[in-house]
Amino acid sequence: MSNDQQFVEQDLKKHEALRSIIEGTAAHTGEKFFRQLVKHLALALNTKAAWITEHIENEQRLRALAFWLDGSFVEGYEYAIEGTPCELVLGKKEMLHIPKNVINLFPNDPDLKTYRAMSYLGAPLIDYDGNTLGNLAVMDTHEMPKEFQNLALFKIFADRGSSELRRIRAQQRLQEREEQLSRLFNSAMDAIVEMDTGLNITQANTAAHQLFEHRECGDMAGQSFEKFLVPESAVKLKNMVKTIRNLPEGKRYLWVPGGFKAVNYKKETFQFEATLSCYKHERKHYFNLVLRDVTDRIEAEKRIDILSHEAEYLRQEINEIHKSDEIIGDSTVMQSLKEEIAQVAGTEATVLISGETGTGKELVARAIHANSKRKDKPLIKVNCAAIPESLIESEFFGHEKGAFTGATEQRKGRFAIADGGTIFLDEIGDLPFALQSKLLRVLQEGEFEPVGSSQTQKVDCRVITATNRDIKKMIRKSEFRADLYYRLNVFPITIPPLRERDGDIRLLAKAFAERFSQQSGNTILPFSEEDINCLKSYHWPGNVRELQNIMERAIITARDGKLNLPALISGSDTIDKVDPAKTPEKILTGDELKQQERENMIRALETTGWKVAGKNGAARLLNIPPSTFSSRMKALEIERPS
Numbered sequence: 001m002s003n004d005q006q007f008v009e010q011d012l013k014k015h016e017a018l019r020s021i022i023e024g025t026a027a028h029t030g031e032k033f034f035r036q037l038v039k040h041l042a043l044a045l046n047t048k049a050a051w052i053t054e055h056i057e058n059e060q061r062l063r064a065l066a067f068w069l070d071g072s073f074v075e076g077y078e079y080a081i082e083g084t085p086c087e088l089v090l091g092k093k094e095m096l097h098i099p100k101n102v103i104n105l106f107p108n109d110p111d112l113k114t115y116r117a118m119s120y121l122g123a124p125l126i127d128y129d130g131n132t133l134g135n136l137a138v139m140d141t142h143e144m145p146k147e148f149q150n151l152a153l154f155k156i157f158a159d160r161g162s163s164e165l166r167r168i169r170a171q172q173r174l175q176e177r178e179e180q181l182s183r184l185f186n187s188a189m190d191a192i193v194e195m196d197t198g199l200n201i202t203q204a205n206t207a208a209h210q211l212f213e214h215r216e217c218g219d220m221a222g223q224s225f226e227k228f229l230v231p232e233s234a235v236k237l238k239n240m241v242k243t244i245r246n247l248p249e250g251k252r253y254l255w256v257p258g259g260f261k262a263v264n265y266k267k268e269t270f271q272f273e274a275t276l277s278c279y280k281h282e283r284k285h286y287f288n289l290v291l292r293d294v295t296d297r298i299e300a301e302k303r304i305d306i307l308s309h310e311a312e313y314l315r316q317e318i319n320e321i322h323k324s325d326e327i328i329g330d331s332t333v334m335q336s337l338k339e340e341i342a343q344v345a346g347t348e349a350t351v352l353i354s355g356e357t358g359t360g361k362e363l364v365a366r367a368i369h370a371n372s373k374r375k376d377k378p379l380i381k382v383n384c385a386a387i388p389e390s391l392i393e394s395e396f397f398g399h400e401k402g403a404f405t406g407a408t409e410q411r412k413g414r415f416a417i418a419d420g421g422t423i424f425l426d427e428i429g430d431l432p433f434a435l436q437s438k439l440l441r442v443l444q445e446g447e448f449e450p451v452g453s454s455q456t457q458k459v460d461c462r463v464i465t466a467t468n469r470d471i472k473k474m475i476r477k478s479e480f481r482a483d484l485y486y487r488l489n490v491f492p493i494t495i496p497p498l499r500e501r502d503g504d505i506r507l508l509a510k511a512f513a514e515r516f517s518q519q520s521g522n523t524i525l526p527f528s529e530e531d532i533n534c535l536k537s538y539h540w541p542g543n544v545r546e547l548q549n550i551m552e553r554a555i556i557t558a559r560d561g562k563l564n565l566p567a568l569i570s571g572s573d574t575i576d577k578v579d580p581a582k583t584p585e586k587i588l589t590g591d592e593l594k595q596q597e598r599e600n601m602i603r604a605l606e607t608t609g610w611k612v613a614g615k616n617g618a619a620r621l622l623n624i625p626p627s628t629f630s631s632r633m634k635a636l637e638i639e640r641p642s
Contacts, residue, residue, distance in 0.1 A: 029164065030164075030168065031065070031066070033164050034052050034065040034066035034161070034164070035066040035068075035073060037052060037066065037136075037157060037160060037161055037164075038050040038051055038052055038066045038067065038068040038136075039066075039068045039073075040157075041068075041136070041138060041154070041157045042068045042138065044153055044157075045121075045138055045144075045150055045153065045154065046140075047138040047139065047140040047144070048069065048070060048115065048117075048139060048140045048141050049067070049068060049069045049070070049115065049138060049139050049140075050067075050068045050136075050137070050138045051064050051066065051067040051068065051074075051077065051136075051137055051138075052064070052065050052066055052125075052134065052135070052136045052137075052161050053065060053086075053134040053135055053136075053137075054133060054134040054165065055090060055132050055133060055134045055135070057132075060081055060082065061078060061079065061080050061081065062078065062079060062081055062086060062134065062135065063077075063078045064076075064077035064078065065134070065165075069115070082108075083106060083108035083109055084106060084109045084111075084112075085098060085102065085105075085106055085109070085120045085122055085137070086122055086135050086137060089122040089123065089124050089135050089137070090124055090132050090135060093124050093126060093130075093132060094123075094124065095121075095122070095123040095124075095151070095154075095155070095158075096120070096121070096122050096123075097120075097121050097144070097146055097151065098119060098120040098121070098144075099119050099143055099144050099145055099146060100118055100119055100143045100144075101118070102117050102118060102119055102120045102139070103117060103118070112139070115139065115141075116141050117139045117140070117141065118140060118141055118142055118143060118144075119139065119140045119142065119143055119144035120137065120138070120139045120144075121137065121138050121139075121144060121150075121151075122135050122136065122137035122138075123135065123136050123137070123154065123155065123158040125158065125161055125162040125165055126162060127166060127169065128166065128375075128376070129376065130376035133162065133165045133166070133169065134165065136154075136157060136158045136161045138154070159326070160326075190207060190290050190291060191204075191205065191207040191208035191210070191211040191212075191272075191290070191291040192204065192205045192207070192208060192288065192289070192290055192291070193205075193208050193220070193225060193288070193289045193291070194286055194287070194288050194289075195225050195286065195287045195288075196284070196285075196286060196287075197241075197284070197285050197287075198224075199224055199225050199226055199237065199238070199241070199287075200222065200223065200224050200225070201220045201221050201222065201223050201224070201225050202221060203221050204219075204220040204221060208220065208291070211262075211264075211272070211291060212228055212262065212264045212265060213264040213265040213266055213268075225237075225289075227263075228262050228263055228264070229260055229261065229262055229263065230261045230262070230263060230269060232261070233260040233261045233262070236256075236260065237260065237276075240254060240256065240276055241276070241278075241287060244276060244277075244278045244287070245278060245285060247278075252277060252278035252279065253275060253276065253277040253278070254275065254276045254277075255275050256273070256274040256275060256276055259271055259272050259273040259274055260272060260274055272291045273291070274289050274290065274291050275289070275290050276288070276289055277290075327341075327360070327363055327364070327367055328504065328507055328508050328511050329501060329503075329504035329507065329508065330503070330504065330507065331501045331502070331503040331504045332503075333496040333500060333501060334496070334501060334504060337364070337493070337495065337496070340491075340493050341364060341367050341368055341371070341493070342371070343491075344368060344491045344493070345367070345368045345369075345370075345371035345372050346371070346372060346373065347491075348373075348462055349490045349491045350443065350462070350463045350464070350465070350487065350488050350489075350490045350491070351365075351368060351464045351465070351490070351491045351492075351493060352428075352465050352466070352467070352471075352488045352489045352490075352491075352492050352493070353365060353464065353465065353466040353467075353493045353494075353495065354466070354467060354468070354492065354493070354494045354495070355466075355468060355494060355495030355496075355497070356468055356495075356497050356543055357468050357542065357543065357545070357624075357628050357631065357632060358498075358542045358543035358544055358545030358546055358628075359495040359496070359497060359498070359543045359544060360495060360543075360544050360545075361426065361466035361468075361495060362381065362424065362426060362466070364466075364493060364495060365379070365381075365422075365424040365426075365464045365466060366379065368422075368464060369421075369422040369424075369462075369464070372422065372462065374420065374421050374422050374461075377418075377420040377421030377422070378417065378418060378420075378421040378422075379418075379421060379422045379423075379424060380414050380417050380418035380421065380422070380423045380424065380461075381423075381424045381426065382395065382396070382414050382423065382424065382425050382426065383426045383427055384425055384426065384427045384428055384429075384430045384431045385426075385427035385430040385627065385631055386427075386627065389432045392431070392432060392435060393438070393451055394411070394413065394450075394451045395413060395414060396413050396414055396415055396435070396438075396439070396448075397413040397415060397416075397438070397448045397449065397450050397451060397457075398410075398411050398412045398413030398416055398450040398451070399411055399413075399450050399451035399452050399453075400450055400451065400452035400453045401452075402452065403450075403451045403452025403453075404451065404452070413448075413450060415442060415448060415459050415461060416457065416459060418459075418461040419459050419460060419461055420460060420461065421461055421462070422461060422462045422463075422464060423461050423462070423463055423464070424464045424465075424466070425439075425463065425464070425465045425466070426465075426466045427467060427468075427631065428465040428466065428467045428471075428488065429467040429468070429469035429471055429474060429480065429635075430469075430631070430634075433479060433480070433481070436480065436481045437481065437484075439484060440481065440483060440484045440487060442459065442463075443463060443484075443487050443488070444487065446458055446459055446460060447459065463488070465488050468631065468632075468635055469631075469634065469635045470635065471485050471489075472485075497540070497543055498540040498543040498544055498546075498547060499539045499540050499593075502536060505535050505536055505540075505547070506527070506532055506535065506536075508544060508547055508548075509527070509535055509547060509551055510527070512547065512548050512551035512552070513527075513551050513554070513555060513563070516551060516552045516555040516556075517555050520555055520556065522555055522558055522561070523561050524555065524558055524561045524562075524563060525561040525562050525563070527563070527565075528562075530565075530566055531563060531565045531566070534565050534566040534569055535547075535565060535569075538569050539593075541597055541600070542622075542623075542624055546623075546624075549623065550565070550568055550569065553568055554568055594636060597632070597636065598636040598638060600622075601618065601622070601629070601632065601633065601636065601638060602638060604618035604621045604622055605618045605640075607621065608621065610640045612626055612629055612630060612633075613626035613629075
């Protein structure tokens with residue numbers, strides 16, 4: 001067999017192994033996920049055994065989450081780590097490969113002798129905080145050469161195992177936080193009543209039931225709160241609800257002057273002091289009334305708010321973990337991209353990630369941080385385009401109490417929070433010119449002053465930036481500092497658009513389809529040739545994000561497991577259709593593609609009377625977020641005719 005044939009065969013085996021990982025584990029979570037993981041790991045590496053464990057730290061033992069041995073699962077496997085290869089893996093927190101003579105190296109490990117082990121390969125499973133969660137390992141009765149392909153496959157399995165174990169731990173922490181929040185809510189001395197816009201009670205704590213003598217009448221939830229107020233107080237509450245909804249975001253709270261007069265279950269009236277606050281969740285407004293003791297109320301409200309934010313953060317963390325932190329794609333351009341990430345991740349160099357909207361710039365930033373020396377510290381994300389210009393300096397560097405109107409307390413900025421870790425500045429091209437010199441100072445000197453303070457603060461964080469704009473053109477137009485650009489552009493990474501990743505479209509579409517079908521519980525049939533041709537013929541102006549959205553829509557609209565991708569793609573008259581049978585011979589240049597996108601956006605704007613957002617806006621026509629549409633307008637220099 002020639003070298004070329006061997007290379008092709010090895011590449012095919014690698015592809016099949018990768019596919020087995022995705023197909024074997026994508027539809028499962030928890031115990032089923034771990035069982036499929038070790039089974040496919042043993043099959044991919046052709047080893048006698050494979051197991052994944054969780055670390056019982058206080059006992060220095062490992063408990064198997066799944067153990068595959070000689071073609072079947074071993075149940076209840078647990079062992080002490082002292083004197084085993086796993087002890088080195090957990091102690092050094094790094095991969096350990098012993099190609100042969102493992103029994104001689106670890107003579108006190110009884111299981112190695114029992115299973116006649118000759119070779120071993122193990123890797124730790126690490127939490128985001130750097131704690132050891134457990135390990136993934138394989139062993140065999142034959143030598144296990146140090147082949148890069150096998151080690152790379154093993155690392156992929158280890159990363160997926162770590163991701164799922166982190167998700168489970170995060171889910172447990174979320175449940176603990178929500179239970180703590182519930183205990184706090186119901187143990188508060190103040191009565192707390194939450195209402196919807198119709199003033200119907202959505203929840204009320206134990207103190208509220210006691211206050212209104214409603215303990216023997218069941219739950220207050222679902223009842224109108226107006227029935228607990230005298231008519232005058234009910235009118236007063238309605239007026240205050242209208243007032244508070246018109247207040248600026250972040251200031252939607254009011255002290256109720258004179259309080260309310262209430263009626264309890266026994267038809268007795270009584271007076272109580274109260275504060276009213278409003279918040280928005282999933283596009284719905286809710287109103288909180290905190291009754292009686294003002295001092296206790298303020299303290300309880302602060303604690304509830306902290307726990308609510310922690311719970312919301314953990315929900316987001318679970319969602320991010322569930323989405324998977326893998327960069328999917330094995331095309332030539334994506335292999336080059338992964339090599340660039342590997343090259344720069346271990347350094348302290350600043351990185352400028354360029355690419356069109358929807359190509360996955362944040363995913364690349366996450367990958368760089370996750371493989372850096374700062375991975376145990378936080379990755380703080382800032383979208384420069386999403387912060388008002390008047391607030392962005394405070395958002396970056398924090399402010400002192402009283403520094404400006406509304407600064408009621410001292411606040412740390414994103415750079416201070418990112419100290420020791422990494423800060424990711426997305427849409428850096430939208431950073432106000434006046435603030436660019438201060439960012440340059442942080443990069444060069446590692447110091448800044450919070451707004452309203454004369455005290456210089458030191459910070460040590462790595463900076464990763466991203467943009468979909470032409471920074472060099474902005475420099476020529478004096479919209480971006482050249483010295484800042486050169487400081488940010490130490491290691492440039494360009495993410496290819498999806499239209500240049502033809503070989504990855506099928507792989508990405510399949511991964512998205514499996515994810516959304518698992519979430520929705522829908523079973524889908526394999527892609528048809530018509531589906532694949534349709535996916536490959538479309539030029540994907542929205543890139544991977546657009547593909548993800550279309551696949552989610554396809555799962556929702558699937559009938560009897562069949563996806564109707566051609567209809568979803570060709571059914572929109574706001575996208576440029578490409579007939580596979582009439583594909584033009586000419587290959588468009590980057591400038592021609594930009595011009596095509598520019599003309600398409602102008603047509604959408606003219607159709608909507610140059611309205612960007614809203615139900616009848618151009619962004620809705622193109623099925624992209626208004627912020628993304630506005631960003632592309634700037635990048636493509638689209639201006640409304642005077």
